[in-house]
Amino acid sequence: MTVHARRERERAERHQLIIRTARDLAEDEGWEAVTVRRLAALIEYSQPVLYSHFANRDAIVAAVAVEGFEELAGELREAPRNAEGPVEAFTAVVGAYARFAATCPALYDAMFTLATGLPFGRPEAPAPLKEAFAALAAPVAEVSGPHDPDTFTEVVWTALHGLVTLTRSGRLRPELAEDRLDLLIALMLAGEHV
Amino acid sequence: MTVHARRERERAERHQLIIRTARDLAEDEGWEAVTVRRLAALIEYSQPVLYSHFANRDAIVAAVAVEGFEELAGELREAPRNAEGPVEAFTAVVGAYARFAATCPALYDAMFTLATGLPFGRPEAPAPLKEAFAALAAPVAEVSGPHDPDTFTEVVWTALHGLVTLTRSGRLRPELAEDRLDLLIALMLAGEHV
DNA sequence: TCGAATGTCTAGCACTGCTAGGATATTTGG
């Protein structure tokens, strides 16, 4: 039986190796460089081995995305820890989100633009997905003021998403990224007193 | 000489036919279905003909995108025409933008996510691109209140962009799209009195 | 009428995601 265990452990390690390799390669050269052949060469196995772990290429991207949601959930939970009051908590969590997107752009793309197959709102969504959204939603809803908390959370999230995606597209003045984030936070918080 | 003119006219017509075919196919089956072979079959010419009009596939997408910017500029200019006051003008132009994105999702993708090669802020940007942004910026800057108008415009645009993109991704409650847009508008306008 | 230029197509390259089938190694039963 112990040999079975070793086999499964090695398999799990290789599984993670594939995910990590895909993520690193995407962050280095973009997702279009992440081909199955390239991945196979990097992990020093043949292509069919990859297909014994994942149904297809999209499943690899999705696995990277889920890992990204785990990390994002951790960052978002950590961010408002030392905050004093809901406004500070809100600012901290929004800043953490923006920092995450700026730090790992390819990972962010996998999570929010490439992995379109991932179920999001529905109950069968992977746990990290829900946790990340919950970690963002909690401090946001606190400052929703007179507005419906869920709608407010969705609007904040979408605005934040648009901000971080277009910031990296070279279509905005890059030196003013901080200003834009500050203004967005101010606008969202101003809604509290309406 | 008149034969030359006819030739060039036919060429221009075929040029437009390619763009229109690509756009229709993308709107029907998504951009991944828009292959050069498929386009060639639809316009009933061989593949090299396409490459005599466009340098590569991305150039076709970019041409569709530019056409999209022309239409968007028209819609955004038309929207605030009957508005009474800057608030109404702002609401109208933001609503027109959201309606445009919802009506032609594939076109919107070509403009803002696929055609990454299009220069945006720089002076060599195609005219329709500048015109569309200007048509959006003018009414937006009018309600920027105490904030820097350019930064405010960028924030409104990014927020709007995030709203329309995530609305179509199935990750938000679809029945509340109107509510989200209304709330976003309210929040942006509330910033005027801070 | 004849060479030249223009326009178009056939055929092919290198790449992609993906898979069937065979070869190889490993574990198991006698």
Next chain:
DNA sequence: CCAAATATCCTAGCAGTGCTAGACATTCGA
């Protein structure tokens, strides 16, 4: 300890992609 059964892996290939060289008509200018 050896052979059979099993699990593992790889070679080779398919169909499709973007893109292009070279052959083929067809039309044009002299």
